[in-house]
Structure formats: structure tokens, C-alpha cells
Amino acid sequence: xxxxxxxxxxxxxxxxxxxxxxxxxxxxxxxxxxxxxxxxxxxxxxxxxxxxxxxxxxxxxxxxxxxxxxxxxxxxxxxxxxxxxxxxxxxxxxxxxxxxxxxxxxxxxxxxxxxxxxxxxxxxxxxxxxxxxxxxxxxxxxxxxxxxxxxxxxxxxxxxxxxxxxxxxxxxxxxxxxxxxxxxxxxxxxxxxxxxxxxxxxxxxxxxxxxxxxxxxxxxxxxxxxxxxxxxxxxxxxxxxxxxxxxxxxxxxxxxxxxxxxxxxxxxxxxxxxxxxxxxx
Amino acid sequence: xxxxxxxxxxxxxxxxxxxxxxxxxxxxxxxxxxxxxxxxxxxxxxxxxxxxxxxxxxxxxxxxxxxxxxxxxxxxxxxxxxxxxxxxxxxxxxxxxxxxxxxxxxxxxxxxxxxxxxxxxxxxxxxxxxxxxxxxxxxxxxxxxxxxxxxxxxxxxxxxxxxxxxxxxxxxxxxxxxxxxxxxxxxxxxxxxxxxxxxxxxxxxxxxxxxxxxxxxxxxxxxxxxxxxxxxxxxxxxxxxxxxxxxxxxxxxxxxxxxxxxxxxxxxxxxxxxxxxxxxxxxxxxxxxxxxxxxxxxxxxxxxxxxxxxxxxxxxxxxxxxxxxxxxxxxxxxxxxxxxxxxxxxxxxxxxxxxxxxxxxxxxxxxxxxxxxxxxxxxxxxxxxxxxxxxxxxxxxxxxxxxxxxxxxxxxxxxxxxxxxxxxxxxxxxxxxxxxxxxxxxxxxxxxxxxxxxxxxxxxxxxxxxxxxxxxxxxxxxxxxxxxxxxxxxxxxxxxxxxxxxxxxxxxxxxxxxxxxxxxxxxxxxxxxxxxxxxxxxxxxxxxxxxxxxxxxxxxxxxxxxxxxxxxxxxxxxxxxxxxxxxxxxxxxxxxxxxxxxxxxxxxxxxxxxxxxxxxxxxxxxxxxxxxxxxxxxxxxxxxxxxxxxxxxxxxxxxxxxxxxxxxxxxxxxxxxxxxxxxxxxx
Numbered sequence: 001x002x003x004x005x006x007x008x009x010x011x012x013x014x015x016x017x018x019x020x021x022x023x024x025x026x027x028x029x030x031x032x033x034x035x036x037x038x039x040x041x042x043x044x045x046x047x048x049x050x051x052x053x054x055x056x057x058x059x060x061x062x063x064x065x066x067x068x069x070x071x072x073x074x075x076x077x078x079x080x081x082x083x084x085x086x087x088x089x090x091x092x093x094x095x096x097x098x099x100x101x102x103x104x105x106x107x108x109x110x111x112x113x114x115x116x117x118x119x120x121x122x123x124x125x126x127x128x129x130x131x132x133x134x135x136x137x138x139x140x141x142x143x144x145x146x147x148x149x150x151x152x153x154x155x156x157x158x159x160x161x162x163x164x165x166x167x168x169x170x171x172x173x174x175x176x177x178x179x180x181x182x183x184x185x186x187x188x189x190x191x192x193x194x195x196x197x198x199x200x201x202x203x204x205x206x207x208x209x210x211x212x213x214x215x216x217x218x219x220x221x222x223x224x225x226x227x228x229x230x231x232x233x234x235x236x237x238x239x240x241x242x243x244x245x246x247x248x249x250x251x252x253x254x255x256x257x258x259x260x261x262x263x264x265x266x267x268x269x270x271x272x273x274x275x276x277x278x279x280x281x
Numbered sequence: 282x283x284x285x286x287x288x289x290x291x292x293x294x295x296x297x298x299x300x301x302x303x304x305x306x307x308x309x310x311x312x313x314x315x316x317x318x319x320x321x322x323x324x325x326x327x328x329x330x331x332x333x334x335x336x337x338x339x340x341x342x343x344x345x346x347x348x349x350x351x352x353x354x355x356x357x358x359x360x361x362x363x364x365x366x367x368x369x370x371x372x373x374x375x376x377x378x379x380x381x382x383x384x385x386x387x388x389x390x391x392x393x394x395x396x397x398x399x400x401x402x403x404x405x406x407x408x409x410x411x412x413x414x415x416x417x418x419x420x421x422x423x424x425x426x427x428x429x430x431x432x433x434x435x436x437x438x439x440x441x442x443x444x445x446x447x448x449x450x451x452x453x454x455x456x457x458x459x460x461x462x463x464x465x466x467x468x469x470x471x472x473x474x475x476x477x478x479x480x481x482x483x484x485x486x487x488x489x490x491x492x493x494x495x496x497x498x499x500x501x502x503x504x505x506x507x508x509x510x511x512x513x514x515x516x517x518x519x520x521x522x523x524x525x526x527x528x529x530x531x532x533x534x535x536x537x538x539x540x541x542x543x544x545x546x547x548x549x550x551x552x553x554x555x556x557x558x559x560x561x562x563x564x565x566x567x568x569x570x571x572x573x574x575x576x577x578x579x580x581x582x583x584x585x586x587x588x589x590x591x592x593x594x595x596x597x598x599x600x601x602x603x604x605x606x607x608x609x610x611x612x613x614x615x616x617x618x619x620x621x622x623x624x625x626x627x628x629x630x631x632x633x634x635x636x637x638x639x640x641x642x643x644x645x646x647x648x649x650x651x652x653x654x655x656x657x658x659x660x661x662x663x664x665x666x667x668x669x670x671x672x673x674x675x676x677x678x679x680x681x682x683x684x685x686x687x688x689x690x691x692x693x694x695x696x697x698x699x700x701x702x703x704x705x706x707x708x709x710x711x712x713x714x715x716x717x718x719x720x721x722x723x724x725x726x727x728x729x730x731x732x733x734x735x736x737x738x739x740x741x742x743x744x745x746x747x748x749x750x751x752x753x754x755x756x757x758x759x760x761x762x763x764x765x766x767x768x769x770x771x772x773x774x775x776x777x778x779x780x781x782x783x784x785x786x787x788x789x790x791x792x793x794x795x796x797x798x799x800x801x802x803x804x805x806x807x808x809x810x811x812x813x814x815x816x817x818x819x820x821x822x823x824x825x826x827x828x829x830x831x832x833x834x835x836x837x838x839x840x841x842x843x844x845x846x847x848x849x850x851x852x853x854x855x856x857x858x859x860x861x862x863x864x865x866x867x868x869x870x871x872x873x874x875x876x877x878x879x880x881x882x883x884x885x886x887x888x889x890x891x892x893x894x895x896x897x898x899x900x901x902x903x904x905x906x907x908x909x910x911x912x913x914x915x916x917x918x919x920x921x922x923x924x925x926x927x928x929x930x931x932x933x934x935x936x937x938x939x940x941x942x943x944x945x946x947x948x949x950x951x952x953x954x955x956x957x958x959x960x961x962x963x964x
Contacts (some may be wrong), residue, residue: 175728182691182720184720185746
């Protein structure tokens with residue numbers, strides 16, 4: 001009874017509560033630092049990711065923190081440029097997936113048949129392992145950034161579609177939805193006004209999970225050679241090349257792995273913090 | 282009750298079975314310590330039935346759980362004694378308590394659905410209790426069969442293998458009681474055991490409890506909010522308010538001469554089945570106190586009509602005020618009269634005598650809630666009419682189709698057959714224009730005020746949403762929302778609060794305000810008070826009556842509570858299995874019920890009157906059949922006390938469905954033998 005009214009405030013400030021706890025602060029700091037470093041990389045290293053040095057396959061050293069690659073390029077620089085590619089990809093893919101998936105999930109309230117049909121299609125997508133599906137999309141559309149983007153969105157859609165549908169199914173039987181209908185409010189208005197707000201929490205939390213998932217997906221596709229193509233770096237492409245030199249320079253892949261893990265760790269913590277915030281009783 | 286059980290109980294009265302002394306329970310929370318139970322003392326003798334009456338937050342369930350030493354975290358007992366046969370349960374080890382639970386004291390819960398494991402056969406669940414307390418496996422099954430038979434479950438050899446979902450609500454509660462009785466406990470704690478059940482099923486369970494007490498000598502602590510159940514069943518009672526006992530004593534004495542104004546108000550605030558309408562109910566103002574913020578002095582003083590200055594500052598002790606009766610009240614302690622209540626307003630209504638134009642006409646409507654190919658007719662051919670300023674009460678038990686009917690009228694369920702006319706327009710097809718007519722004419726008040734408001738929207742937003750449909754927007758909507766809130770007795774400044782800041786009764790007022798937003802001519806009230814505390818029900822009923830008389834609204838008032846329907850309704854329709862079985866003015870239907878089902882419903886309703894205990898009851902056997910598989914002929918014949926079950930020669934009931942027709946004395950009922958049971962049921 002005596003709870004703060006802002007608990008149900010639907011503005012972003014509600015989610016910002018997540019950044020008041022140590023977990024959230026830490027996650028946010030790491031994400032901000034990594035993102036800034038990635039997107040400032042072209043400015044800091046005007047030479048770009050292709051500047052070659054004299055020594056190839058150097059181990060980690062104060063000069064080259066992550067060592068150098070087979071052409072003598074600094075792996076730290078390449079990792080940052082790679083991270084930039086990855087982050088661009090997921091920062092575009094995640095919101096699209098979240099929005100489209102939610103829409104597909106909630107459409108069932110406006111048209112029952114369409115909703116069911118969409119769910120069955122999503123079920124089929126889930127039936128394929130993510131990587132196999134990604135390979136299929138890339139084989140059809142060819143390699144490159146747009147194909148990668150599309151395959152990530154397609155793989156992510158079922159998760160959000162089903163989450164939104166779960167919220168729909170649990171809420172549409174509630175009396176306040178019936179109440180809105182007896183008032184004569186249209187179904188699409190009810191979706192936006194009453195059902196969407198109840199799906200948003202789960203969607204946002206899942207969104208943070210999905211970002212990690214998407215980065216790993218890019219890495220997986222690149223490792224099998226279907227992701228970002230050289231010379232453009234991506235974390236996955238770096239790992240792909242690094243694996244080939246694993247006997248000559250075992251530390252080659254360490255740098256990209258550290259960045260990948262750091263990113264994954266930060267987003268997992270963020271998920272956790274968001275989850276605790278939205279589910280706080 | 283027979284006289285010898287009373288005697289044998291009174292012999293042992295000096296050695297009570299259970300004595301609770303000065304029990305204190307608190308819940309430390311982040312907002313501070315909530316004292317849920319404050320210094321409670323009572324006792325119960327072997328084979329007695331003690332009624333514990335109170336509203337939500339009064340501490341009655343917490344007391345029950347403390348006796349079992351099963352308080353939910355973070356609850357803790359801060360003081361007092363719980364003496365079972367002279368041994369303090371609070372000092373026992375957890376191992377000993379496990380032995381006490383189930384074997385000495387057993388518990389029956391409100392929701393039998395939640396109390397049974399859905400994945401376990403009922404036989405195994407009973408046997409589990411037995412085996413835990415040392416019965417051998419092969420004996421356990423035999424004993425489980427006996428127990429199921431004892432609690433009145435038919436065909437035990439077959440039903441023992443079934444799962445809980447194959448049982449109806451009443452049958453499940455019987456299984457729960459069988460489990461409680463498995464180890465011959467001496468004390469049964471029943472926490473609102475019939476609240477979730479229908480009236481006719483409640484009558485069955487109450488009868489079962491009385492029989493079990495007689496046969497097994499088990500003592501029962503009956504926790505309830507229903508004064509009728511107490512009057513029907515209990516020997517002694519305690520009334521709880523704000524975590525304290527405010528009155529205790531033998532049921533007859535307390536009912537006839539309440540010493541605490543709260544007890545008195547509770548007894549008066551309930552509409553009675555045998556009193557005709559015409560008076561506003563003497564409602565208790567305000568709502569039950571939040572246990573976290575109890576008022577100082579006597580916790581009832583803010584709502585008390587006779588409170589004096591001393592009540593605000595000093596807490597009254599529980600004193601002996603009459604022979605064997607105790608109460609905690611300064612006024613009655615000093616000889617004052619606690620029965621003085623503000624005189625109820627006599628209503629002056631003109632509408633029923635000269636009813637207005639029909640707002641709603643329903644003709645032979647059927648509603649299919651199954652598949653198109655395998656229809657399930659939840660509403661099976663119903664005709665009724667509601668006029669301006671008039672209340673049509675619809676009575677029936679769960680599953681009779683009363684909610685489906687109302688949802689069909691507002692277009693949520695499609696009309697299968699028949700015709701619905703709203704404000705002169707045929708809206709059967711429920712097209713866009715039809716729906717507009719329906720929503721602007723008829724509005725809906727829902728049962729659960731917690732579910733019918735979106736928790737994420739302020740009540741202002743909820744009201745403005747309703748107003749926007751009616752074309753009122755922007756600043757005008759805001760002003761109108763304030764008016765609406767004030768119209769239903771709430772503070773107009775509270776528009777920006779979220780629903781959780783309001784109590785149940787206040788939320789129901791918001792729900793009514795929202796329904797009024799579009800200036801409807803008629804309200805459908807679907808069980809509008811059944812989820813509310815007793816003292817709040819009267820407030821909402823009064824509000825609904827005021828609105829009807831002031832605005833000339835027509836009501837379709839749906840409820841399972843016959844007393845509430847009688848109080849509000851001009852005409853009453855009784856529903857059974859998707860059909861109307863009887864219809865007429867409230868006086869006719871309640872005074873001389875023509876259909877045996879109506880008679881049984883009336884007879885099953887517990888009345889807050891100890892003398893009503895003597896009357897002969899019609900306790901119906903079994904449950905309502907499923908509308909998916911209705912019986913041939915008369916839908917009621919499978920339970921009918923005058924039908925082919927008891928009169929073998931009445932084959933007509935199984936072959937020919939009785940039409941809703943005028944009976945010999947001019948009333949309307951659907952029965953081949955209408956009027957036969959009327960005499961027996963008249964109170």
C-alpha cells in the first residue's frame with residue numbers, strides 16, 4: 001500500500017533505477033568505455049586498422065598490448081575496430097528485433113488468426129539452430145553487413161515474439177482489458193495502451209541478453225567464414241584468423257576474446273540489474 | 282445439534298482442548314514492524330465449534346497459522362502461550378510439532394484447488410498423510426477409502442484413483458477435509474473453508490462439518506467473515522478487529538445482545554434475505570485498518586458511531602460485560618448503548634411502480650462458448666428485459682452462465698441465436714454501429730476491483746480513457762473525472778494516484794465512476810460486492826442504490842448472494858445451467874419460490890440469525906452438471922429434491938424440458954411440478 005507511486009511510471013526513468021545499484025553502475029561503465037573506445041577508434045588511430053608494422057605475430061608486450069597479427073598489424077587496434085563493427089551491428093539489430101518481435105507477438109489481439117499463424121512461423125524458425133539459420137540466410141543473401149544484420153534479426157524474432165505473446169495471453173483475460181473493451185475502445189488502442197506496457201519489462205531485459213547473443217552469433221558466423229569479410233575487422237573475423245596462427249602465436253586470439261568476454265559480462269550484469277529493477281516487489 | 286453433544290462438551294469445559302493466552306505476532310518489514318496479532322486470548326473445548334469472525338487484516342488467519350506454528354516469513358510470535366492439553370506448543374521442538382500437525386491439529390484451507398497437489402491421485406494424498414504419521418501402506422489405502430466415504434464422496438473405489446482436476450470444487454474441499462481427518466485430529470482449523478464455494482455446495486460442506494463433529498467429536502475453529510456461517514454452525518465466537526479480540530462469548534448471546542459496536546454494526550450491515558428492500562443499509566464508514574498503521578486508543582474508534590473522547594486515547598480492555606460474554610469497549614463498559622446506529626434513510630422510489638422504457642431486451646438468446654461444430658451453450662435460450670430505473674437481479678451459482686450472459690449483452694461473446702435489442706436498436710450482429718450503441722447505453726461494473734483497473738495507469742488516466750470514448754477530451758475530461766470521483770464518494774484530488782494506493786472498496790468506486798463516464802442508461806453489475814469486506818459491501822450497495830435513484834439507471838445485477846440481490850432488486854431471475862428457471866418480483870420469488878432450485882438456494886443461504894438454525898434445510902445433492910453435457914429434459918432433474926431422483930414415476934422430467942410458464946399461483950417458473958416445494962422453504 002505504501003509503495004512509491006513511481007514504481008509504475010512507464011518512462012525510461014524506471015529502467016534507469018537499474019544504474020543505482022553497484023552491478024548496474026559497473027555494467028554501464030564497462031559498456032560505455034567499450035562503446036566509446038570502439039567508436040572513437042578511427043579518430044585515435046588515424047592510420048586505420050590496416051597499418052602494418054615490421055614484425056608479424058608478436059606476443060603481448062607494452063608496445064603492442066595484444067601483440068601483432070600475421071601482417072604486423074596491432075591486434076588491439078584491430079580489436080577495437082572489430083568491436084566497432086560488432087557494436088554497430090548489434091545496436092542496429094537489437095532495437096529492430098525487439099520492435100518487430102513485439103509487434104508480431106501482440107498482433108494476435110487484433111487478429112487471432114494472424115497471431116496464431118505468426119506464432120507457428122516463429123516456431124518453425126526456432127526449430128533451426130541459430131547458426132544453421134544464419135548460414136542459410138548468408139548463403140541466400142551473400143556475405144556482408146546487411147546479410148549478417150538480417151540473419152541476426154531473424155534468429156532473434158521468435159524470442160521477442162513469444163515473450164510479447166506470453167504477456168498478451170496473460171493479460172488479455174484480465175478484467176481491465178475486458179473493461180476497456182466494454183468501454184468501446186478499439187483493439188489496436190488496447191494493444192498500445194494496456195498490453196504493450198505489460199510486455200515492455202520482459203522485452204527490455206531480454207534485449208540486453210540478446211545483445212550478447214548477437215555478438216556471439218556474429219563471431220560464430222565469422223569463424224566459419226560467413227561473417228564480416230576481410231580486410232574489414234570484426235571480433236569474429238579476428239578469431240577466425242587467429243585460430244589459423246594458434247601454433248605460431250598462441251596469444252593472437254587472447255585479445256579479441258578478452259574484449260568479447262568483457263562485453264558479454266557487462267551485458268549479463270546489465271540484464272541482471274534490469275531484471276531486479278523491473279521485478280522488484 | 283443434539284442436546285447430548287452439548288452436555289458432554291460442557292462437562293469437559295474446565296479442561297479446554299486448546300487455550301491461547303496473550304498471543305502476539307509481528308511481521309518485521311522494511312517499513313517497520315507490523316503487529317498483526319496483539320494480545321489475543323481464547324479457548325476451545327473438546328468437540329466445540331468456535332467461530333472467529335473478522336475482516337481482512339484483522340489477524341484471524343495469522344492466529345490460525347500461529348497455532349500450527351506455520352507463520353509465513355518474516356512473521357514471528359513475540360509472546361503468549363498456545364496450550365494444547367496443557368502443553369505449550371510454542372516451546373515444542375519442530376520434530377514434535379510435525380507430530381502435532383495433522384495428528385492433533387489439522388487445517389482446512391479456503392481454496393481446495395490450491396491445497397491439493399494436482400499431480401497426485403487423491404487416494405495417494407490421503408495415504409501420504411497417514412503414512413507420515415505411522416500407518417502401514419496397505420492399511421493406508423483401506424483407511425483412505427473409509428475417509429472418502431465418511432466425507433460423502435460417492436463411488437470411492439473409483440474416485441480414489443482420480444486426480445484433483447476430476448473433482449468439482451465442493452468435492453475437492455471434501456477431500457481436503459478427509460486429509461485433515463485422516464489421523465483423527467482433535468482440532469480442525471478451517472480457514473474460510475466455504476468462501477470459494479457456491480451456496481448449495483457451502484450448505485453441503487457446513488452440514489458435513491456438523492456431522493463430523495457429532496460423529497467424531499472433533500473440535501473446529503471456524504475462521505470466517507460470514508456472520509451467517511457463524512450463526513449456523515458455531516457454539517462460541519470471537520470477533521477480531523485490528524489484531525485484537527473485541528468481543529467474545531456464546532453465539533446466541535453475542536448475536537442477540539452484541540456488546541461491541543463493531544459486532545453490532547457487522548450484524549446490521551449485512552442485507553438479510555428475509556427483509557424487503559426500501560431502506561439504505563446502515564453501512565460502517567471507512568475501511569478496515571491497515572495493520573501497519575493501527576489507530577491509537579480503540580482501533581475501531583474512527584469508524585465507530587458511538588465513540589467518545591476516551592476511545593481516541595485509551596485502549597479498552599477485554600472485560601466481562603455480560604454473563605459469559607466479554608467485550609473491549611469503553612461505551613458498553615460504562616453502560617452505554619452500542620446498538621445506536623444512525624437511522625437508515627428510507628428510500629423513496631417511484632420507478633418500480635411506473636417503469637420507464639425498456640433499455641435492454643434479450644430474446645431467446647443462446648451463446649456458444651465451445652467450438653462451432655461442438656457447441657457448448659453456456660447461455661441456452663434466455664429472455665429478459667431491463668427498464669430505466671429498474672433493477673433486475675440475476676441469481677445463480679458458478680457455471681450457470683450468468684457472466685456469459687452479461688458478456689454476450691456487451692458484445693464480448695458473440696450471440697449464437699436469438700435477439701438483443703438495446704435502446705430500441707437491434708444489436709444482435711454487434712457490428713461497429715451496434716457496439717457503439719451498446720457501449721454508450723450499457724456499462725459494466727466488474728467483480729474484482731483489483732483486476733479491473735490497469736495497475737500501470739493512474740485512475741485519472743483510466744477515467745479519461747473512458748471519457749475519450751464518449752468524446753470528452755482534454756481539460757473537460759479532467760474536470761469531468763473529478764466530478765465523477767466526487768460523485769462516487771472519493772476525493773477529487775486523488776486523480777493522479779495509482780490503483781494500489783486505494784483499498785478494495787475505493788477501487789470498486791473508481792470502477793463505478795469509470796462505468797458512469799459515458800453517461801450510460803444502464804449498468805451491468807457482475808458480482809460487484811462479492812470480493813469486498815463485509816463492512817465495505819454495504820457502502821457499495823448504498824452507492825449503487827443512490828446512483829440508480831438519482832440518475833434513473835437500470836441495473837442488471839448479477840450475484841450469487843441471494844440477500845444482496847433481494848436487497849437491490851425489483852425483479853429477480855434465477856438461472857440454472859444456462860436457463861432462467863424462475864422469474865418474478867423479488868417479493869414473489871423470495872416469498873413463495875415456485876421452482877425447487879430457488880427453494881433450495883433460499884434454504885441453503887446461511888442467515889445471521891441463531892434461531893434460523895432450527896429450520897429444515899434443503900441440502901441439494903451433487904453438483905451442477907457441465908453445460909457441455911447437459912441432462913435431457915429438465916436441466917435440474919439430476920439434483921432435484923422433488924424430481925425423478927426421489928419420485929421414480931416422474932419420467933416427464935427426464936423427457937420433456939419444462940417451459941418457463943405461468944404457474945398455478947400466477948408466478949413464472951420452469952418446472953413440471955412448480956410450487957410443490959414452496960411451503961417447505963418459506964422462512
